[in-house]
Amino acid sequence: xxxxxxxxxxxxxxxxxxxxxxxxxxxxxxxxxxxxxxxxxxxxxxxx
Ligand SMILES: [Zn+2]
Numbered sequence: 598x599x600x601x602x603x604x605x606x607x608x609x610x611x612x613x614x615x616x617x618x619x620x621x622x623x624x625x626x627x628x629x630x631x632x633x634x635x636x637x638x639x640x641x642x643x644x645x
Contacts (some may be wrong), residue, residue: 611620619629624634631639 608623612623613619614621614627614629614632615635617627617630619627621627621629623636629638633639633641
């Protein structure tokens with residue numbers, strides 16, 4: 598049993614999107630508004 602396996606069991610840290618204040622995974626595009634590093638890189642169809 599390796600001690601490093603404990604880190605795998607942890608939940609991923611979530612950051613708060615500065616654009617829509619929704620929780621998102623760091624270094625990933627925000628799934629709520631599609632923004633990443635101040636730019637909109639995805640088109641999220643919220644009213645589709
Ligand atoms: Zn967002």
